[in-house]
Amino acid sequence: xxxxKEIMHGTTCVSSLVTVLEVAQLMSRRNIGxxxxxxxxxxxxxLTERDLMTRVVARAADPQQSRAGDIMTQxxxxxxxxxxxxxxxxxxxxxxxRRLPVTRAGKIVGIITARDVAxxxxxxxxxxxxxxxxxxxxxxxxx
Numbered sequence: 001x002x003x004x005k006e007i008m009h010g011t012t013c014v015s016s017l018v019t020v021l022e023v024a025q026l027m028s029r030r031n032i033g034x035x036x037x038x039x040x041x042x043x044x045x046x047l048t049e050r051d052l053m054t055r056v057v058a059r060a061a062d063p064q065q066s067r068a069g070d071i072m073t074q075x076x077x078x079x080x081x082x083x084x085x086x087x088x089x090x091x092x093x094x095x096x097x098r099r100l101p102v103t104r105a106g107k108i109v110g111i112i113t114a115r116d117v118a119x120x121x122x123x124x125x126x127x128x129x130x131x132x133x134x135x136x137x138x139x140x141x142x143x
Contacts, residue, residue, distance in 0.1 A: 002120050004088050005081035008102045008110030011036050013043065016069025020056050023047055023068050034099050036108065037072040043108050045072030046099060078103045081110070085117045092117065 013036045014023055023035060027049070037045040047068050055071040056063055078101045079088055091100060092114045102110040 001084045001086075003081065004079055004083045004085065004102050004112055005104075005110070007085065007116045007120050008081065008112050009116070011101070011108060011111050013038050014047070014068050016044065016067060016072070018068050019064055020052065020061075020066040020068060020071060021063040024052055024063060027052075033113075034111070035068075036075075036101065036111070037068050039069060043075060043101070045069070045075050046101070047072040048099065075101065077101075078108065079112070080104070085120050088112060089114075089117050089121070 012026065012030060012032060014026065016037050016039045027033070027035060034046055034048040036043045037047050039045070051071050051073055055061070056066055061071075077091060077095055077097065079091055081102050081104045088100060092098065098114045100112050101108045102112055
């Protein structure tokens with residue numbers, strides 16, 4: 001089974017006090033679609049490209065005046081690094097989200113995206129089918 005820790009990426013964190021312009025420039029330089037936002041040293045939210053588009057650009061807000069903490073999405077869901085990608089897929093579908101922080105012992109250690117999970121599915125399904133086929137053969141009785 002493919003575990004979440006096998007497909008996770010590192011995270012980039014920013015303070016809730018940095019400007020949206022600084023966040024957008026950082027995301028552009030690193031070619032990433034989201035950053036985690038820290039409030040007083042604790043991760044409290046996630047800021048995505050969609051947040052930038054819908055809460056800054058579409059509202060003609062000033063990115064030099066807006067702060068990451070003003071436009072972030074509050075962090076509501078995480079997944080343990082030992083969970084499998086089928087569990088992650090369920091979280092993505094159930095909550096209609098595209099990015100999911102990964103935890104180890106309650107601390108965020110990475111992030112996965114719905115795309116990461118989708119890319120890993122063919123391998124996971126193939127491995128599951130092989131195990132099922134092997135289990136079926138071992139239960140057959142030869143006469």
